[in-house]
Amino acid sequence: MPITLAIHGGAGNITPAMMNKQQEAEYDAGLKAALDAGYDVLKGGGNAMDAVVAAIAVLENNPIFNAGRGSVFTKKGLHEMDAAIMDGRNLAAGAVAGVRNIKNPIKLAKDVLEHSGHVLLSGSGAAEFALSRGLEMATDDYFFNKLRYDQWVKIRDSDFTQLDHEGDNLKGAATNPDYKFGTVGAVACDEQGNLAAGTSTGGMTNKRYGRVGDSPIVGAGTYANNNTCAISCTGHGEFFLRAVVAHDVACLIEYKGLTLQQACDTVIKDKLVKMGGEGGLIAVNAGGDHCFSFNSAGMYRAVRDSKGYEEIAYYG
């Protein structure tokens, strides 16, 4: 059976004009390291769930991505992370929302799936569970990143403050030309034809009130079902939540018989665009096919499969 691993490092206004050679080299290396980690699991006969965790953990440890170590700052100058993982074999899912000081939220999400008896844990309860499981913690210093800090300060003092009065601070982020949705994700098809999907994020810069995006919500930012596909999304979470993006793609395949690419493009390039939502997704199916779909200028993405196909790309 074919094996495939696809990953993303976020979508957004990613254009050649906004990236220099050094940044391109950093993203190349970061995506390749994650691809290697996840694909090695699959190649060694490991399962899709473990491959997804291995790939995402590498991305979480790399500060250029908005997840784990590189998570963006909230309005209060903190880091609150969301993550989810789903097993296409049995529709089991685990997720965490608004967690702090967890080194690898994707590992906590997998523990939620396997050991909590629940699907989604949030905030202090999730932290208590993490402690009970002996998950690796990290201090605030570990998550400090000068670039992210500067991004936050810039937004805090300009667009966001202005838009707060209109009650729509996220609009400011979407119209900021520097804006990137730097969430990370992975989808895998293992040699048994089993699928898994995972997503991990620091959310949106300057978020507040315990805001949670689409990433940890099963069916919105993350979904896997062996019969249809495994999906991980990145983009303006409020729209992905309302469009129930990941599950919608699976439904188009299950109920309307669309191909993977048709289903992804219908939701990302038609439905979401009409709603005004920006972003993209990665997908695989049990035949080992993969698909990238995005309506933003670019998406950091990569794929490797057992047919010998490999791609690392950013731009549209």
Ligand code: ASP
């Ligand atoms: N979808 C994420 C969120 O809204 C952001 C991202 O993709 O970067 O929290």
